[in-house]
Every structure is written in C-alpha cells, then in structure tokens.
Amino acid sequence: MDAWLVWLIAGVFAAVGEILTAGFFLAPFAVGAFAALLAALVGAGDLVQLLTFAAVTIACFGLVRPIAKRHMYQPPQIRTGTAALVGRPAMVLERISNDDNVGSVRIDGEVWTARAYDEDRVIDVGTKVQVVEIRGATALVEP
Known part of the structure; x- marks a missing residue:
C-alpha cells in the first residue's frame, strides 16, 4: 500500500473520530496526517513524512492549547x-x-x-x- 494512502486513511479516521467525539483532541492528528499525505505526494521519504506528521501535530496542539486554557478559566456568566x-x-x-x-x-x-x-x-x-x-x-x- 502506498504511503500517501496510509496517511489519507489515518487522516480520515482521525477527522471522523473528531466529529463523533467533539473533544477537539483528534483534530491535530488529522491535520498532521494530511500534512504527511502532502509530503508523501511530493515524494518525501518515510522519515520526512513521519517528521512532518509529528511537527504539524505538535504545532496544532501548541496553537489549540492556549485557546482551550482560555475557555477553561473564563469567569462565570454575568448575572442580570x-x-x-x-x-x-x-x-x-x-x-x-x-x-x-x-x-x-x-x-x-x-x-x-x-x-x-x-x-x-x-x-x-x-x-x-x-x-x-x-x-x-x-x-x-x-x-
């Protein structure tokens, strides 16, 4: 099986899992898998694909974490x-x-x-x- 197809399947499974759970945990993995898919399509080797997957996934988590923390520590709704x-x-x-x-x-x-x-x-x-x-x-x- 071609590497791009493996990344496509992994990305689709992660994306569908994210939609079904709505926990915003699998989305960075889906984005990372799709980035690795692009790397595979341009002819990058297995190590480059794996590093692309890891780097993009970590970057997505780094982007999402501050937003999630901000939502966790919001003050209670103003009572009126x-x-x-x-x-x-x-x-x-x-x-x-x-x-x-x-x-x-x-x-x-x-x-x-x-x-x-x-x-x-x-x-x-x-x-x-x-x-x-x-x-x-x-x-x-x-x-």
Whole structure:
C-alpha cells in the first residue's frame, strides 16, 4: 500500500473520530496526517513524512492549547435581571411575616415585596437581610 494512502486513511479516521467525539483532541492528528499525505505526494521519504506528521501535530496542539486554557478559566456568566439580586443585602421596610402575608424590603434602592425564606420566621423593620431567592416579584430573604 502506498504511503500517501496510509496517511489519507489515518487522516480520515482521525477527522471522523473528531466529529463523533467533539473533544477537539483528534483534530491535530488529522491535520498532521494530511500534512504527511502532502509530503508523501511530493515524494518525501518515510522519515520526512513521519517528521512532518509529528511537527504539524505538535504545532496544532501548541496553537489549540492556549485557546482551550482560555475557555477553561473564563469567569462565570454575568448575572442580570432578578438573578443578579440573589445574594444582595437588603433592608426590611415593613415587618416580614409569611403567616400574615406582609413584608417589604429595599434592594439597591428598589422596594420589593418580601417573605422570609424560613416559613416560621418573623423579621422586624430595620433588620439587614440577604436575598436568598426571587420568586416572581417576591424576594425571599433571611437575616
């Protein structure tokens, strides 16, 4: 079997494997195999083909690694809307009592209807609380 055909088969298998796994691990091997295929087509010897395969594969990994590292260490998505309020401090403006269905807090200058996260807890006016969850237009808080 000709060397170029071996490199073609190796490159196709690596490319198909990359498509099926989507792990971006086999792609550099496929690129290296196709580079060795070109070397074989121009008449390079076996050692040159092997060195071409190794050099191009290593170069591809060198190119891909910094990109992969950058994606691994990206900061978490910026929270917006009501999700951004979770964990924020708030001040109780009206006594919070789940049984009486009353209560309000000020979160970042806005007044929100509030309920205690712990169903049995009553929270008095002036208490500093933290937003645990937002359900609809109601903030669930705890001291």
